[in-house]
Amino acid sequence: MKFRPSDFNKIVRLGTIKSVPNENNGNLKKTFVETITLHYAPKNRTMTQQYTLLGTKLEDTLMIVIRHNTNVQDKMLAQLPDKKYYDIVGISPDESNNVIRYDILTLKLNQKGVK
Template sequence: QFVPQIGLKYAPRTRTMSQQYTIAGTKFEDTILIVVRHNKAINKKLIVMLPDKAYYDIVGISPDDSNNVITYDIVTLKLNTSIK
């Protein structure tokens, strides 16, 4: 059973056509991107549940480790079909 550990607000991120062509045929082909405020608690062991009630595995994290006051991470998600 899914037990929430943290709750974050996010924004979906779209890919450019060039990015879509680049990832075609790779393990990232059927993934989506979301952007969240930088959070060191995010790791690839977590499972994400979005408002569509679907579960996603984290397959990539692009953290913003800059010294800016407000930073954002880009998280790559892949649909997890094994969890119902």
């Protein structure tokens, strides 16, 4: 994969869900706790790839490319600039011996209503 530094012009916030007490009534609420902030480049699929995914669990997913980072795990959530939360459903790490390596993250919109 060849990318220019200017391709990584968007920011993704990665983190987990924690239960914290509500300041008003003390009830627990789930909230996003950021762990890592990274720059990413969107990765587009070809039409053939999109047609291949129709009817599968990966149909409504999107892909982003980040610099290789071993701290990124599939149990994390991602928050993109659209302020929506996405589950990481797949990580494709670059296992080459290149100096600069890239990982592809497959994201699916989180339907659990994280605040």
